[in-house]
Amino acid sequence: MDFAFTEKALDWQRRMQAFMDEAVYPAEPVFTSQMAAVNHDPAVTPQVIEELKTEARRRGLWNMFLPDPRWGAGLSVLEYAPLAEITGRSPWIAPEATNCAAPDTGNMEIIAEFGSEAQKQQWLVPLLEGEIRSAFSMTEPDVASSDATNIACRVESDGDHYVITGRKWWSSGAISNRCKVAIVMGVTSPDADTYHRQSMVLVPLDAPGVKVVRNVNVFGYHERGGHAEILYDGVRVPRTNLLGEEGSGFAIAQARLGPGRIHHCMRLIGMAERALEKMCRRAAERVAFGRTVAEQGVTRERIAESRILIDAARYMVLNAAWKMDTVGNKQARKEIAMIKVFAPNVACQVIDWAMQVHGGGGVTEDFGLAYAYAHARALRFADGPDEVHRNQIGKLEIGEQTAIADALAGIRRA
Numbered sequence: 001m002d003f004a005f006t007e008k009a010l011d012w013q014r015r016m017q018a019f020m021d022e023a024v025y026p027a028e029p030v031f032t033s034q035m036a037a038v039n040h041d042p043a044v045t046p047q048v049i050e051e052l053k054t055e056a057r058r059r060g061l062w063n064m065f066l067p068d069p070r071w072g073a074g075l076s077v078l079e080y081a082p083l084a085e086i087t088g089r090s091p092w093i094a095p096e097a098t099n100c101a102a103p104d105t106g107n108m109e110i111i112a113e114f115g116s117e118a119q120k121q122q123w124l125v126p127l128l129e130g131e132i133r134s135a136f137s138m139t140e141p142d143v144a145s146s147d148a149t150n151i152a153c154r155v156e157s158d159g160d161h162y163v164i165t166g167r168k169w170w171s172s173g174a175i176s177n178r179c180k181v182a183i184v185m186g187v188t189s190p191d192a193d194t195y196h197r198q199s200m201v202l203v204p205l206d207a208p209g210v211k212v213v214r215n216v217n218v219f220g221y222h223e224r225g226g227h228a229e230i231l232y233d234g235v236r237v238p239r240t241n242l243l244g245e246e247g248s249g250f251a252i253a254q255a256r257l258g259p260g261r262i263h264h265c266m267r268l269i270g271m272a273e274r275a276l277e278k279m280c281r282r283a284a285e286r287v288a289f290g291r292t293v294a295e296q297g298v299t300r301e302r303i304a305e306s307r308i309l310i311d312a313a314r315y316m317v318l319n320a321a322w323k324m325d326t327v328g329n330k331q332a333r334k335e336i337a338m339i340k341v342f343a344p345n346v347a348c349q350v351i352d353w354a355m356q357v358h359g360g361g362g363v364t365e366d367f368g369l370a371y372a373y374a375h376a377r378a379l380r381f382a383d384g385p386d387e388v389h390r391n392q393i394g395k396l397e398i399g400e401q402t403a404i405a406d407a408l409a410g411i412r413r414a
Contacts, residue, residue, distance in 0.1 A: 009079045016061060016086045016098075023055050024090050024097065031093055035224075042175045042215055042226040052097035053130055063108075063128055065100045065263060071112050071128060077259060077321040081266045085314070088270025091375065092224065095267065099128070103136040103172050106260040107183055110200075110252055114244035119202060123181050135174035135182040135205070137230060138253065141167060146385050148250060149194050153186035153232065155201055162188075162201055162242070164209075164235040170382075175215045175226025180205055184232065185249050198249030202241040209235035219374035258329035261336050261383050265317045265343035268379065269310060271372050272350040276306045278367060279354035286357075293357060302353040309346045316342055334396045337389040345386070347376040 005013070027048050034046035056062055064083050066072020075083075087094035095101035104127055111124045126132045143150040153166025166186055173179050181204055188199040203210065211233060215226040244252050280303060283294035293299050320335035329336075351373045355362030363370050380386050 005079070005082070009075075009082070012064070012073075012075065012079065013082050013086065015059060016083050019056060019059055019061055019098075020086060020089065020094065023052055024094050027052055027093060028090060040222055042222045042224050043177045045176065045178060045224075049093065049096055052093065053099070056098045061098050062130075063099050065105045065259070066108065066112065068112060071108070071124070077262055077324045078318065081262060081318055081321045084263050084266035085270040085273070088267030089274045091267055091271055091372070096224075099130045100263075102260065102263065104134050105263060106256045107134045107136055109259060110183070110243065110256045111202075113255065114248075114252055116240070118240065119243070123202060126180075131178075132180040133173050133176050133178045133225065135171045135179055135228065135230075136256075137168040137171040137174075137182045137184040137203075137232075139168060139170040141169045141229065146388050148185075148198070148253060151185055151187060151198055153184065155184070155186035155188045155199055157188070157239070158236070160239055161236045162239060164201065164203060164232045164237065166232050167213075167229070168232070169216055169227070169229040171228040171230050172223075173225040174205065174212060174228035174230060176224070179225070182210075182230070183243060185253065188246050188249075192247055195250045196247040198253075199246050200243040200249045200252050201237060202243055203232070203235060203237055207235050207237060209233045218378050219370075221371055221374050223375070255329065257383050258324065258332070258336055261340045262317060262321050262324065264379055264383060265313070265320075265339045268343045268347040268376055269314050269317065271376060272306070272310050272313070272347045275347075275351045275354040275369060275372060276303070276310065278369065279303060279306070279350075279357045282354075282357050286359075299357060302356075306350045306353060309350060313339070313343045313346045334393055337384075337392045337396075340383060341386050341389045341393070344376055344379040348373065348380070351376055 030048045031046055034048055038044045038046070063072040064075055065080055067074060067076060084100070087098060087100060108124060108127050111119060115124060123134070127134060138148070138151070139145040140152060143152055145151065153164065153168065156163045164184060164186060168184070171182060174182060181202055184201050184203045185198055186201065187197050189197050209232060211231040213229040213231055215222060216229055218227065280294070283299050283303070284292055286293045316335070317339045320332055320339050323332035323335050351369055355369045355373065358367055358369060361367055365371065
């Protein structure tokens with residue numbers, strides 16, 4: 001494996017970093033001011049985001065996450081990974097400014113891969129243009145959705161239509177005024193085997209029967225775009241809104257989650273890097289008990305440990321990205337599960353230490369650390385909780401070690 005970036009990849013990184021330095025970081029106080037002016041309404045897109053999107057497109061920093069050159073930048077997962085990290089340094093602004101924000105990224109990926117030409121024209125093209133946003137409706141409040149086979153939402157055939165009945169939550173992005181479509185996962189074939197009961201259907205949010213019940217906050221924060229609880233009450237959509245084939249919902253979900261986990265983890269590393277910078281700066285500026293906080297042994301130890309953890313997480317994610325590029329999502333599933341456990345926990349720990357160095361200010365909105373912590377902590381659930389990933393890692397490791405032992409036993413017998 002070789003993680004040395006090509007000159008092409010390095011050029012993308014330089015251009016992305018310049019965009020951050022020249023446009024995104026200066027826009028952060030403007031973003032804060034504009035959101036405060038609308039009482040932090042998660043449905044609103046502040047004007048500064050639209051201005052940054054125009055600038056990002058002018059610089060060619062647009063749809064960088066899509067490896068298919070017909071739709072995106074044509075970058076490999078490994079080439080895109082450091083760009084995701086850079087955007088993670090300003091996670092409320094930079095991903096959306098470059099049209100690389102979740103959940104739109106995952107939704108665009110699966111529409112590009114599994115959607116019909118008509119679906120691509122109706123939904124993918126305006127998403128790629130940044131004209132609309134989308135939601136992903138999979139998780140349900142009434143079942144343990146960490147086990148996707150528990151999904152209970154019904155998607156029933158009725159002539160040329162499907163009728164959708166169920167309650168979803170954590171439908172991220174659905175609160176936005178610009179969210180126009182949700183990808184809904186539900187049961188189409190209840191008598192099929194466990195992994196072929198579900199399908200995915202494209203549902204316009206203005207369809208009769210779609211009711212956004214509430215926005216679910218995260219530790220009291222209302223993230224832009226929100227995390228909606230949605231009631232689908234007998235919603236009728238044409239059968240042509242089926243994404244892929246009937247019964248392929250579970251497989252499509254797995255295809256969607258692989259790249260998305262890489263993206264989340266690299267953005268988390270960017271968040272942790274920014275927190276570490278703030279920790280070092282604050283520690284050098286503040287004096288307590290006759291010396292700077294940076295001169296306190298426990299602070300230096302935590303700064304050192306943060307650097308070790310961040311670098312370890314980065315190399316693990318780059319390894320997973322490289323493996324996805326070379327052998328595919330399925331063969332990289334253990335590495336992807338490992339980073340999905342490790343990266344959010346690293347970010348939570350580093351941000352927590354940064355908050356501690358900031359004292360009381362660390363848990364306020366003044367330094368962005370409390371908000372970052374809330375986001376990082378929530379990502380220990382998103383795309384599968386830690387426990388599910390650890391269980392999968394353990395099963396895979398046992399299988400691999402058993403296979404090795406069996407092979408060695410065979411050699412000895414021979």
